Amino acid sequence: MTARQKKLKTILKELKDDGIIGISVDCVIFGFDENELKVLLIKSDLENFEDRWSLLGDLVNNHENLNQAAYRVLKDRTGMTDVYLEEVSVFGEVGRHPAARVVTIAYCSLINIQHHKLKSNDNELHWHRIGSISQMAFDHKKILDTCHEWLQKRVQEHPLGFSLLPKKFSLRELQNLYESILGVKLDRRNFRKKFFSMGLLQDTKEYELDVPHRPGKLYKFNYEKYRKKERKTWFGIDF
Amino acid sequence: MTARQKKLKTILKELKDDGIIGISVDCVIFGFDENELKVLLIKSDLENFEDRWSLLGDLVNNHENLNQAAYRVLKDRTGMTDVYLEEVSVFGEVGRHPAARVVTIAYCSLINIQHHKLKSNDNELHWHRIGSISQMAFDHKKILDTCHEWLQKRVQEHPLGFSLLPKKFSLRELQNLYESILGVKLDRRNFRKKFFSMGLLQDTKEYELDVPHRPGKLYKFNYEKYRKKERKTWFGIDF
DNA sequence: GCAAAAGTGTTGGAAATACACCCATGT
DNA sequence: ACATGGGTGTATTTCCAACACTTTTGC
Numbered sequence: 399m400t401a402r403q404k405k406l407k408t409i410l411k412e413l414k415d416d417g418i419i420g421i422s423v424d425c426v427i428f429g430f431d432e433n434e435l436k437v438l439l440i441k442s443d444l445e446n447f448e449d450r451w452s453l454l455g456d457l458v459n460n461h462e463n464l465n466q467a468a469y470r471v472l473k474d475r476t477g478m479t480d481v482y483l484e485e486v487s488v489f490g491e492v493g494r495h496p497a498a499r500v501v502t503i504a505y506c507s508l509i510n511i512q513h514h515k516l517k518s519n520d521n522e523l524h525w526h527r528i529g530s531i532s533q534m535a536f537d538h539k540k541i542l543d544t545c546h547e548w549l550q551k552r553v554q555e556h557p558l559g560f561s562l563l564p565k566k567f568s569l570r571e572l573q574n575l576y577e578s579i580l581g582v583k584l585d586r587r588n589f590r591k592k593f594f595s596m597g598l599l600q601d602t603k604e605y606e607l608d609v610p611h612r613p614g615k616l617y618k619f620n621y622e623k624y625r626k627k628e629r630k631t632w633f634g635i636d637f
Numbered sequence: 638m639t640a641r642q643k644k645l646k647t648i649l650k651e652l653k654d655d656g657i658i659g660i661s662v663d664c665v666i667f668g669f670d671e672n673e674l675k676v677l678l679i680k681s682d683l684e685n686f687e688d689r690w691s692l693l694g695d696l697v698n699n700h701e702n703l704n705q706a707a708y709r710v711l712k713d714r715t716g717m718t719d720v721y722l723e724e725v726s727v728f729g730e731v732g733r734h735p736a737a738r739v740v741t742i743a744y745c746s747l748i749n750i751q752h753h754k755l756k757s758n759d760n761e762l763h764w765h766r767i768g769s770i771s772q773m774a775f776d777h778k779k780i781l782d783t784c785h786e787w788l789q790k791r792v793q794e795h796p797l798g799f800s801l802l803p804k805k806f807s808l809r810e811l812q813n814l815y816e817s818i819l820g821v822k823l824d825r826r827n828f829r830k831k832f833f834s835m836g837l838l839q840d841t842k843e844y845e846l847d848v849p850h851r852p853g854k855l856y857k858f859n860y861e862k863y864r865k866k867e868r869k870t871w872f873g874i875d876f
Numbered sequence: 877g878c879a880a881a882a883g884t885g886t887t888g889g890a891a892a893t894a895c896a897c898c899c900a901t902g903t
Numbered sequence: 904a905c906a907t908g909g910g911t912g913t914a915t916t917t918c919c920a921a922c923a924c925t926t927t928t929g930c
Binding site: 568 | 906907908909910911912918919
């Protein structure tokens, strides 16, 4: 048991003894690699859940904001700082944590997996394919599923998928990303038409390298133009 | 100062002294009356915010789930039990509450205002028109705005607007509801077409009474049919 | 009979879908 | 030369937006 785990255990015991509700953040860290959506998990802290995988999380300090706590978890555990992060939901069932009453705020984080080199000695951390995960510690499977559904919806309405890709990407990569997040196959021509018609992809004049076929153009997402864009507010009622 | 307020003040003081983060729920209670979307507010509990309006909320007890806490607030303060309630977001900035660090879970509740007769002696509670509210206590204006935006989006994708209407309603009432939530004018014929084509409105064979014009048909929303309906998962990418 | 809102269809344009061939590159 | 994926256009269908007159009721 690490020092970190010991300290956590002590704090949780105190919370329980004093009848106090603890607050934590849990990060669902998505990455995209080998054309698959992956999630970064760690071997569970607690004995109760030995051999189960768990999200990265920690208790919130009294003096830090919630998203600061989430950033702290990301930075301390993955070393990454420039990360897309958004609050998704809250999980606060009375019995969700065996050691004490802990209400947790679930964050969805998207990282460019290329930039994140796992230290090789950090063999408690692993990237898992979505769909290859059945059981997890605590209610973390439920949290993961919620965040995945949130991402599926969100990625269709906001340009956050680009956070999972390198700055410069081919349209094929972009399409693979959408297909793997949504779990569907899309028509290549219509997909291109759709994205080009938005006018938010910027031609870099560069091409893929070292591919065993005709290289594709590389694009950047034009955040500046997106920010200025006038957005329609009425999408149409449809249940 | 009421007994309730005194007790709250004591607890908050304890939290602060012990350096503990408190957890509360705050309910944004929407109603629909006189063809306008309204929100139920109360005069603020705290001296700091005298004469400002505040959402209905309370600290979460150690032994109750978060939505149970939200239901409790609704029941204790409005007397209503059969209420639509959904978690929207979390607000946990360090300085958001002057008396202590309190993280609050914001709930959106929709009630049929007809069923809720405010006790006349309860003159601290008032229905406010959305848009007539400028300043509020704490960060409650931000919470209100967040919930309103959430409702605008949600009501277009899920059939929750009906919770604001009587069981039986005319299409005009339904359209007024959507118009007031979204702040837009809609074409009457297209609106009808849209809803009828969903096939979820059930003709009650009844008509409006006591209206000074041709009475409209009354409909019920068919939740059962909605539940069974197969929903498409792919809405199309659009930023 | 008049005021007020209910009820009802059609048409044109935009967007989504389905679909097949040639091109550039590495091996 | 061949295998692999890149790049492109069109026809069809579906969905959305715009729009005006007749009907029923209360007063």
